[in-house]
Amino acid sequence: MEPSSNVSSTHASTSATPSTTPPSGTISSAVSDAGDQSKLKILLGILKRFVGVSDIASVRFSLPSQLLEPVPNLEYWNYLDRPETFISIGDSNDELERFLGVLRFWFTKDLKFVKGKPCKPYNSTLGEFFRCSWDVEASLPPVSASRPASRSSAKSKAASTATTPAPTPTNKAPIRVSFLTEQTSHHPPVSAFYIDCPEKGISARGYDQISAKFTGTSIRVTPGEHNLGIFINLHNRGDECYRLTHPAASLGGILRGSLNLYVEDVCYVTCPKTKLKVILQYLGDSWLGKAKHRVEGVVYEYNGEEDGITRLKDVPSKAIRAKIEGSWMNQLYYILPGSTEKILLIDLDPLLPANKICPPLEVMLPNESRKMWQAVSEAIHAKDYARATQLKCEIEDRQREKAAARTAENIDWKPRFFEAPSLSAGQPSLSKDGELVLKGLHSGNYALKPSDVTGA
Template identity: 60%
Template sequence: MSGTGSPSHSNPTSRPATPGSLPQDSETKGKITMLIGILRKFLGVADLAGVRFSLPANLMEPIPNLEYWNYLDYPNAFANIGESDDDLERCLAVLTFWFTKDLKFIKGKPCKPYNSTLGEFFRCHWDVENTEGSNAKPTRVCFLTEQTSHHPPISAFYVDCKEKGISAKGYDQISARFTGTSIRVAPGNHNLGIFIDIHNGRINETWNLTHPAAHLGGLLTGALSITVQDICYITCPKLKLKVILHYLDEPWVGRSKYRVEGVIFKYDPENDTITRIKDVPDKDIKARIDGCWISELYYTPAGSKVTIMIPLEY
């Protein structure tokens, strides 16, 4: 006997799921939904420091904020700043410290440390190899930082290398803003940069290093990455030396280049008006800098065709 019933249809909900497929889809959708919810809170906010939100565990680093931000990812570079009696070579030593202070973002992935509480402090030290000889006693670099304000979050830090007569100090504060595709992280109003003092008996000078703005991307995918597209400055009023570092814009298509260009030149501390590389007179230029700030950097002394690599210990 023939039947006239409707053709059977497969019910998707009754199919056996491929092992692992459904949980993975649910997990991915859950992460995206959570991240979109977080990003919605950022819209129109001038500074994310005033927004309360919870990040996924995979984006958090289980260490305090004070320990994470220490600028001494390669303490040897800090200890060696005042070794040379040549002004230009000391400037290059300051640059070596500058490009090695945040190796955590090059060797590891970006992450968010836990917020430190008001009055919390962190101190530590590193014993680094002494450049005076293989039998010389190691040089100690000490670091101390304290959370001095809770809202806005501000911390003060001090670095000291007593044997070499070098110290550094400053206030840490960041201002973050959601730009639509990334988070722009810039120095806060109280963050005037890093002040390095060299007072070893032979040399008595201060260097001021200002911070550029950085962009944190990959928020929707969870694969966070940092790019820098800004200009920052390093100055020594006593030597009348100034460095302009221009972190070039990244391409819209393709991989990031991480290019940086710079110039070391003589300037007038009483009339410091030059803020762009192209405005520096050729007669005042001492050296030019070029390269990739996550791998290789070079400088070319004025009047020379020889390009020398800045020694970055990555």
Template identity: 75%
Template structure:
């Protein structure tokens, strides 16, 4: 990812393409070391706390990345991989297309470094879009030798269709206790959408933070409306954030996650392998795609998948190249090469079309102050936002008023799949057409 900070919305005069929630490497090495020591001192207070994410403690502004949380947490670092999922008439090729998207969704971590964005406030929302100029060809389920690991034809750079194809993203903080946000991704030209809830649980062990999906985060749900509403559920693995003692933060993934398509009965088990303390981290992942026969086959590990059901195997590094092989051959075929890829810039509404509770507008002053390294001013502005949220929450409690999100229907958190409200549908349609005007919310959370 580019090492440029996120541009302040005040600098934009028209709908502007800006870098995604940047993971910057700003500051000298000494400054970064000092920040990590300060952060470690704060985190030590939470040793033994079951879930520090639910505590919602406020970090000093100098430890924050100047980007709103809702902008930072999107899965469209490479929107062309999402727009290309349903291109093939072959069900296995579509499944491979889902995995190609999966391995690009967090490119911000591959190209950047971990960071802490602003905590979202209740009712805060973010919206943006991407114009994909060329979608990708399907991943061949019966690749020829021309599509081997050493062939340029195996790189996902050939266009499947010319664009532009617009992919739009809308997210809103729907709950504060626990902190949960709903999101919706839409690509009507391709008949694609995705939705889900973002929520994390985190525990500090003393040397690292283990981040897992929260109880309401059941994964990403992708829908192919032009394929008879074929759907996919992609669950998230746990992530370990370490390196506090060495002064260099690193992400390590050592867990198993799943991708399931109920209609085609295809399932992938992906196992992220831990790296040893000795030697360079390889960030390895391996997996299998297979055909299951029951609604819940109970299989949780690769070794338990019967070989006769396997349709493809996955292996490689989730920070570099991913390959697949098909039964009857040991030849590796490239699924995705992350090395030349960087997160795509997003297009946001211009400042005069943003509402006060829109992420960039809400945090504009804090962002400007952090960029100017005026941390006392940034902390003051951040504290004012947090205090407003507390005051409004207390007033609602006194009046017996229940908070309701604006762009999503009242949360049915157990389902894991939020539904758009009428305002949510309008906001997404506006992103597609370039009509960003929305009426201010009657009630805001901060």
């Protein structure tokens, strides 16, 4: 099973994607307002077969179409719900302000998780790919790392509840951010992605893979062995690189018939060049009270290649550059040394996932996500689940048949848009075709020759 989404797939060239899953991915069921209990009962019956299985994400099984959300997995999985936070990371000349900009991006990258409900998209097929862009018309100012002057308690209180600064119009043509992802492996299911914004000199890449275990009451999802995080590169800052690792997440409430998502884990952001690191501790909420989805963190300077610190309490006080606190569902704040004032990092409440720009259906290739799953999506939207299941099974059977033929001929699968993956590195490299796709996305030229080989 793949990372999930709760958005419905549309077939216009531009579509919004308000949806939800945990920061590390999710294995969850598509649960609509009508028929929730029935769908959860079906899901529970399926999941009971996997109690004790170490990784249900690696098991070959297929969910019935009525439990799926009509959206391709690769379309959903892009980390750019608010692309303006991404392109603003490298704007400041101050290293701490850039680091805080990375954290502002971190808390908005999966806004779909905050605004939607848990659900399950289509499993990606081998060689399936998705491409899109965003045109950003306004940028965010850098996150200020200047220590605030002494203020009255009233002013401090006002500052702590301030709203996120409004984006500033660019006063020129929109800034384009482009995204390409491809399913590079099917067993285990792994996809490579690349995000690029040449105008701002920033890119990001990584592999998406999850591992999941059903405990009997909840599903715990962790990054797979090849998922080493998101790697952001600031090309205009001497190739300053940031590694962002994913925390584990859990989907509970299956037995009660009311799904809920919670995160109780630690993750890290590290910049080897500036020697800045943050430990983010996602805190568990009491089952007696309303979930607050709290997170605490410390940004600090470290020495050497790797300091080995994994707990907030072990960070030397003299090394601290900022503290982070708040709710990853609402508002996040930072506090600078020598001050007790909470300064707003990002307010998620007024934000929604940004619209994406996709090639028109008529120019998409057969193994492009929307084109591949178009008929299945149409059947699900029409609530013709028998037809949707039939069409989905045809795609899955075709993938199995082609895999068996390659095995019989001793042919190894090679991705088209990424170099044959060096998964241990965690940072995929674009192939010549991949570079061509991104160049076309930047210019709006979507012409692309059909793939010589497809996985389904």
